[in-house]
Amino acid sequence: MKGFARLPALLEGARRSKFRLWLLNLLLGRLIPFNRPHGIRVLAIDQDQVQTAAPYRRRNHNHLRGIHACCIATVAEFSSGLLFLSRLNPSRYRLIMAKLEIDYRYQAKGAIVATSRLSDAELKERVLKPLATSDRVLTTLATEVHDQQGNLVAVAQVTWQIKPWDKVRTGVA
Numbered sequence: 001m002k003g004f005a006r007l008p009a010l011l012e013g014a015r016r017s018k019f020r021l022w023l024l025n026l027l028l029g030r031l032i033p034f035n036r037p038h039g040i041r042v043l044a045i046d047q048d049q050v051q052t053a054a055p056y057r058r059r060n061h062n063h064l065r066g067i068h069a070c071c072i073a074t075v076a077e078f079s080s081g082l083l084f085l086s087r088l089n090p091s092r093y094r095l096i097m098a099k100l101e102i103d104y105r106y107q108a109k110g111a112i113v114a115t116s117r118l119s120d121a122e123l124k125e126r127v128l129k130p131l132a133t134s135d136r137v138l139t140t141l142a143t144e145v146h147d148q149q150g151n152l153v154a155v156a157q158v159t160w161q162i163k164p165w166d167k168v169r170t171g172v173a
Contacts, residue, residue, distance in 0.1 A: 011086045015045050032078075040075055042082065049117045050083040056110045067108035067153070073100060076143040076156035079114035083141070084160060087123055093131075094168050098138055099159035110148040114156075116141055127162055136163040 013020035043051040062068040
């Protein structure tokens with residue numbers, strides 16, 4: 001897909017430069033309008049890990065003045081998806097969330113950070129090898145969400161469907 005052609009270079013730049021990370025957050029805020037009013041941003045991108053965050057502010061609160069469950073889910077999904085986009089060529093593969101399960105463990109009363117990890121071996125075994133013989137693959141990635149004090153707020157299991165763009169058929173059946 002043409003719109004994603006520059007994403008690999010932007011992600012690589014964000015790994016090496018705070019300015020490029022700031023620029024990536026600015027662009028993602030425009031490309032993903034849902035995340036912008038919630039202040040969701042990328043904290044760090046490494047080869048096998050992505051961290052995203054949401055601030056503690058009124059727009060992200062639930063009725064108990066903690067971080068809303070939907071905000072926690074969004075930060076976890078964003079972290080997981082961005083990790084896959086940073087490891088796979090988004091011009092070659094389409095990534096779409098198929099399922100999201102969350103185990104909420106602690107009420108966050110401050111900013112939250114979501115961390116997703118995927119090693120080279122896991123990527124090869126769970127995604128690249130199956131795609132060599134199949135049109136699509138479903139893979140689940142765990143993402144942990146912590147508060148500022150290090151408390152485990154939630155664990156999200158995000159299942160992604162990954163498919164080569166040339167196998168995508170978008171039509172009504």
